[in-house]
Amino acid sequence: MHAFANPARFLSLARPLTLWFGWVGGLLLVGCVVWGAVLGPADYLQGDTVRIMYIHVPAAWLGMAGWSGIAVASAMQLIWKHPLAGVAARACAVPGAVFAALCLATGSIWGRPAWGTWWEWDGRLTSMLVLFFLYLGYIALSAAENDGDGADGRMSALFGLVGAVNLPIIHFSVTWWNTLHQGQSISLMGGSKIDASMLWPLLGAALGASLLFGAIILMRMRAELARTKVEARMRRMAAQ
């Protein structure tokens, strides 16, 4: 990773990657959502209601992945003081918050027909809502911190690290507590409780959304680097 800490080298790599991730991810996402939600089978119990899963589940994973990205980048920023680490952490925040909000919204829409309620304060739903609020707090804090000159972004990095304790809570909420939300369907060790005809489009959609997420983060990082460069040049011109 140290080799990419150089912004110039990062940019030469990020420019083509943005394009690839964006197009491949976007096409894969749209293709797999159509494959699963339009062409795929209905569920034995829920019928057509299950089709919202192809949006809801990738959104939930990426909402959590976004904060994982913030936490890892924040740790790298605090430990090695990489100039790019803080930029990367801040770039994850808004797209992560959007995916968390999308997860909450689609979950609510799914909950009404499947469970009979838009919202319940069970462990999974509540911890996911907390994640969304953490994103809002992080966005506000990092924006306020980067207003001042000479800020090193340490406070938002600490906040990003501390907020990561919510991730295992979200993951294990359905195991630890009685919840209305069902237990996990897919685990790395235990395999899947989703039939293959639904699992493959779901995994494809999740991969596509992840690539798209990567493209958005690269774009946001490039935008912040460009802004820093512009500000530095403006300062130099003002000094002359």
Added chain:
Amino acid sequence: MKAKNQRLTLILVAVAAMIGAALLAMSALKDEAAYFYSPADLAAARPSADQALRLGGMVADKSIKREADGVTITFMVTDGKAQTPVRFKGIAPDLFKENSGVVAEGKLGADGVFVADNILAKHDERYMPPQMDGKMHKTGKVE
């Protein structure tokens, strides 16, 4: 020790301590954060008659009965260890079925019958096309 190794150690220790503290706090919340009581929990907890609570479990096989007024239903909720009879007047969600999960909101009456004023359906983590039903279905697990 170089400064960056010092920071690395410090942050690793801090993250480990934070996760440990969160896990301890969450395991202490185990009962308080539960969304519903199972019939066995209910038998152990003996709540008072005016306490609002939720009862969750599986709807027992062949236990749903409609009363003479046409809108009141009674059924048994089971968790494999204990059973609680429930009475509910109103419209149950579509996924409310026998051998399927349910969460009932209401109060436990003095006669041991749980009077529900709202019913939520709880489905499990398995998804499959209709023609697969029966191959993966019916483990009867409460989750």
